[in-house]
Amino acid sequence: MSKNQKSDFKNPNTSIPAWRQLRWNLILFFVLLAVLPVTIAITVILVQASQQATDQVTDQLESIAELKRGQIVRWLEASQGVLTLFLADRNRVDQFVNFVVFSSPEAESVARQTLNNVLGEAVKAQPLFEEFFVYNTKGEILAASNPIQLGKIVTRQPYFSRSLKEPYVQPPYYALGTADLAMFITQPLVDQRKQIVGVLAGRLNLNTLGQIMTDRTGLSNSGETYLVSLESHYLVTPSRFESEGYIPTRAYYSEGINRVLLGEDGAGTYPGYREPPVNVIGAYRWIPQLQVGLLAEVEEAEALAPYTQARNVSAGIALVAVLVAVGIGFYSATRIARPITALTQVATQITNGNLEQRAEIAERNEIGLLATAFNTMTSQLRELIGSLEDRVTARTERLEIVATLGERLSAILKVEELLTEVVNQIKDRFNYYHAHIYLLDDTGQNLVVAEGVGEAGAVMKAKGHSIPLNAPTSLVARAARTGEIVTVDNVRQAEDWLPNPLLPNTYSEMAVPIVLEGQVVGVLDVQQDRVAGLDEADANLLRSLVNQVAVAIRNARLFDEVETALAEAYAAQARYTEQSWEKAKIVTRQGQYHYVQPHAPTLTEAQTQALAAAKVQALQQHRSLTLTPNGNNSEVTAVVSPIILRQVPIGSLQICSSSPDQVWTEDDLEIVEVITQELARVAENLRLFEETRERASYEQTVRQITDKLRAAPDLDTLLETAARELGQRLGVRHTVLELGLKTGPLVANAQNGQGSGSGEVL
Structure with missing residues (x-):
C-alpha cells in the first residue's frame, strides 16, 4: 500500500487494561478452575450443615413447645376437674343455690359464713386455685373463700357475661388498674328448674403456669419459652430478659409472635422481640383454651456456632488453594500468552495500515496455525481493500439515485x-x-x-x-x-x-x-x-x-x-344553481333593468343586435368583452360582462357609451368585474331569502289548516273546514271533498255540506 493509503487508517488505542489482558484472564481462569470446585463443594457442605443444624435446633424447640403445651393443657384440665369435682356433690350445689335464691337477712350471716368456710376449705385442699367465690346473676359476690371479696360487683369483669351461659375458662388478663395477672374458671349454679341462678368462680394459681414456662430443660444459654396473650400482645409469663426492661405489661411483636397469635403452629428463623432485633430460631404453638401463643426460642448465633466454626476453617482452606492456583496460573498464562501478544502487535501494525507485516511465530500448535491463517488473511485483505472503495461508491450512487427518484415520484x-x-x-x-x-x-x-x-x-x-x-x-x-x-x-x-x-x-x-x-x-x-x-x-x-x-x-x-369528486361536486353545484335561477320568479321588470342618462340617444337596431351577439359570446366564454368601432368594427362602444355565480352564468351587464371615442381602461374593466361578482353574490342571497320566505309561508299555511282540522268536533265539520280552507288558500271557485267509495257525480251527493262523509264549497 502507498503512504497515502496508510494515512486513511486511524491508530487505535492498543493499551489494554490489566483486567482485560489475556495473561491475567488466564491466571484468573486457573484460579477459578482450582478454587471454584472446592468453593462449590465447601458451600454445598456448609449449606447442608447449616440446614441440618437449623433443623436439629428447630426439632428440639418444637419438642419443647409441644411438651410445654401438653403440660399447660393438662394443668388446665386438672383445674377444670377440681371445679367439676367440687360441684359433683348435689347437696353442696343445692346449698349454694338455696343461699343465692332464698337467703333472708336474719339467716344470711350464718349461711354466708358456712359457705365461706366451705370455699376456704376447698382452697386449702388443692394448690391449683387461690380462691373461690359465688356471685348471683347481678354480679354481686355473696360468698367467698376470701372475705375481702364479699359484696364486690363483677359485672365489668371479662368473664361475667359468658359465665351466665356456660362453663367458661377466662384466658389470662391483667386486671383493670393493676399489674396483676388473673385467670378464672367459672361454673354456673343451676336450680331444680335448670335455670342458672348464680356462678361459682375460681381464680387459678398462675405460679404453676410460670413454673412450666421457666423450666429450662432442653434449652441452651440463650434459650427461653414464654406465653404471649392475644389481648394487647402482653407477656403472660416473665421474659428471660425481664432484668433488661422487658416487663410483661407491654406489647411485643415479632414474626413468630404475629403468626402464633393468628392461630398458626410452626417454626422458623426470624428477628426476635428484643431491640435491636436479634435473629432467633423459634417454634410456636397456639393454645386456644387460653387464647395465648407459646414460643420456644434460642439465639441463632448460639445455635449455629458449630456451623460458623466449620465455615471459617473452609474459608482458610479456600484461601490456600487460591494462592497455589495463582502461582501455577501465572507460569502457564505467561507461556501461553507470549506468542499471542506477538500476534497482537502484528495485528496492531496492520490496523494502522501496514499490510506488509507478517506474524513470525514458530510454535507448532493451534497458535502457529492461527499465525499462518492470519498471514493469509492479510494478503487477501490487501487485495480486497483495493476494490472495496469502488463498491462502496457504486452502492452510494445507487442509494442516491433511489432517493432522487423517490422525490421526483412523490411530486x-x-x-x-x-x-x-x-x-x-x-x-x-x-x-x-x-x-x-x-x-x-x-x-x-x-x-x-x-x-x-x-x-x-x-x-x-x-x-x-x-x-x-x-x-x-x-x-x-x-x-x-x-x-x-x-x-x-x-x-x-x-x-x-x-x-x-x-x-x-x-x-x-x-x-x-x-x-x-x-x-x-x-x-x-x-x-x-x-x-x-x-x-x-x-x-x-x-x-x-x-x-x-x-x-x-x-x-x-x-x-x-x-379531482373526480371535485368535478362532480362542481357539476352538481352548477346544475343546482342553474335550476334554482330557472325557477326563480323575478317580478320587477321581468329580471331586467335599463338605465338611460337624460338626453342620451336611443340605440339603433344594429347596435342592439351587436350587444345581443356580444352577450351570447360573453356568457359562453365566461369573460367580459369590450366593443369599440375602431377595435373590432362594432356598431356600439360598450362593455358586456357576464354575471357568474359558482361558474354558472346567471345574467349579464351591458354598459354602452354615447361617445364612439370612449376608451375602456383596466380600472374600468376591474370595476365592472368586481360589481358583477358582488351583484351575483347579493342576488343569490336575495333568491335564497325569497326561497326561505316562500317555504316559511308554505309551512305556516299547512300548520294553520292543520290546526283548524284538528279543532273540528265532528266529521262533517272536518270536511267542510278542509274544503273551505283549501278553496280559499288556493283561490279556486269550486272545492268538493268526499270520504268513502261511492260512485257518481260528487256534487249531486252533497247539499250545502250535508250528507254522509262529503262536503262542498262553492
Whole structure:
C-alpha cells in the first residue's frame, strides 16, 4: 500500500487494561478452575450443615413447645376437674343455690359464713386455685373463700357475661388498674328448674403456669419459652430478659409472635422481640383454651456456632488453594500468552495500515496455525481493500439515485406519467436491458402492461399485453401470487419462464411485486442481457424503489379520485344553481333593468343586435368583452360582462357609451368585474331569502289548516273546514271533498255540506 493509503487508517488505542489482558484472564481462569470446585463443594457442605443444624435446633424447640403445651393443657384440665369435682356433690350445689335464691337477712350471716368456710376449705385442699367465690346473676359476690371479696360487683369483669351461659375458662388478663395477672374458671349454679341462678368462680394459681414456662430443660444459654396473650400482645409469663426492661405489661411483636397469635403452629428463623432485633430460631404453638401463643426460642448465633466454626476453617482452606492456583496460573498464562501478544502487535501494525507485516511465530500448535491463517488473511485483505472503495461508491450512487427518484415520484400525481417516469428512470439510471410494469386489472385476475420502455414497451402497452395471474409459465405471475421477489439468473433454463419475442436478448430477469397496504397491485419486471446480471443488491434496490412506487401510485389514485369528486361536486353545484335561477320568479321588470342618462340617444337596431351577439359570446366564454368601432368594427362602444355565480352564468351587464371615442381602461374593466361578482353574490342571497320566505309561508299555511282540522268536533265539520280552507288558500271557485267509495257525480251527493262523509264549497 502507498503512504497515502496508510494515512486513511486511524491508530487505535492498543493499551489494554490489566483486567482485560489475556495473561491475567488466564491466571484468573486457573484460579477459578482450582478454587471454584472446592468453593462449590465447601458451600454445598456448609449449606447442608447449616440446614441440618437449623433443623436439629428447630426439632428440639418444637419438642419443647409441644411438651410445654401438653403440660399447660393438662394443668388446665386438672383445674377444670377440681371445679367439676367440687360441684359433683348435689347437696353442696343445692346449698349454694338455696343461699343465692332464698337467703333472708336474719339467716344470711350464718349461711354466708358456712359457705365461706366451705370455699376456704376447698382452697386449702388443692394448690391449683387461690380462691373461690359465688356471685348471683347481678354480679354481686355473696360468698367467698376470701372475705375481702364479699359484696364486690363483677359485672365489668371479662368473664361475667359468658359465665351466665356456660362453663367458661377466662384466658389470662391483667386486671383493670393493676399489674396483676388473673385467670378464672367459672361454673354456673343451676336450680331444680335448670335455670342458672348464680356462678361459682375460681381464680387459678398462675405460679404453676410460670413454673412450666421457666423450666429450662432442653434449652441452651440463650434459650427461653414464654406465653404471649392475644389481648394487647402482653407477656403472660416473665421474659428471660425481664432484668433488661422487658416487663410483661407491654406489647411485643415479632414474626413468630404475629403468626402464633393468628392461630398458626410452626417454626422458623426470624428477628426476635428484643431491640435491636436479634435473629432467633423459634417454634410456636397456639393454645386456644387460653387464647395465648407459646414460643420456644434460642439465639441463632448460639445455635449455629458449630456451623460458623466449620465455615471459617473452609474459608482458610479456600484461601490456600487460591494462592497455589495463582502461582501455577501465572507460569502457564505467561507461556501461553507470549506468542499471542506477538500476534497482537502484528495485528496492531496492520490496523494502522501496514499490510506488509507478517506474524513470525514458530510454535507448532493451534497458535502457529492461527499465525499462518492470519498471514493469509492479510494478503487477501490487501487485495480486497483495493476494490472495496469502488463498491462502496457504486452502492452510494445507487442509494442516491433511489432517493432522487423517490422525490421526483412523490411530486407526480398522474398515474400514467408516474409509471412512464418509473420505467424510464430505472432502465437509464441502472443500465438494465428492459423494464416494464404490470398492474392488476379490475377483476384482479390478469396482469396488464401499464407502461414499458422503448419500442417493446410501447407495443405491449398498445396491444394490452396481459398475463393471467394463475399462469404456470410466468415469473411475473409467480411474483404476484407469492408476493415475493422472483430472480432467475438464466431464464433460458427456467421451466416457468414465458419468453417474449419483443425482447429476444433477455438472459436474466427479476420480478418485484408492488405491494400496497398488504395487497399486490402490480409487478415491476426488469431484465438483463447477460446471465446472472441481477443480484441481491439489485433486489434490495428495487424493493426499496417499488415501496416508494406503491406509495406514489396510491397518492396518484387518491388525487384522481379527489379531482373526480371535485368535478362532480362542481357539476352538481352548477346544475343546482342553474335550476334554482330557472325557477326563480323575478317580478320587477321581468329580471331586467335599463338605465338611460337624460338626453342620451336611443340605440339603433344594429347596435342592439351587436350587444345581443356580444352577450351570447360573453356568457359562453365566461369573460367580459369590450366593443369599440375602431377595435373590432362594432356598431356600439360598450362593455358586456357576464354575471357568474359558482361558474354558472346567471345574467349579464351591458354598459354602452354615447361617445364612439370612449376608451375602456383596466380600472374600468376591474370595476365592472368586481360589481358583477358582488351583484351575483347579493342576488343569490336575495333568491335564497325569497326561497326561505316562500317555504316559511308554505309551512305556516299547512300548520294553520292543520290546526283548524284538528279543532273540528265532528266529521262533517272536518270536511267542510278542509274544503273551505283549501278553496280559499288556493283561490279556486269550486272545492268538493268526499270520504268513502261511492260512485257518481260528487256534487249531486252533497247539499250545502250535508250528507254522509262529503262536503262542498262553492
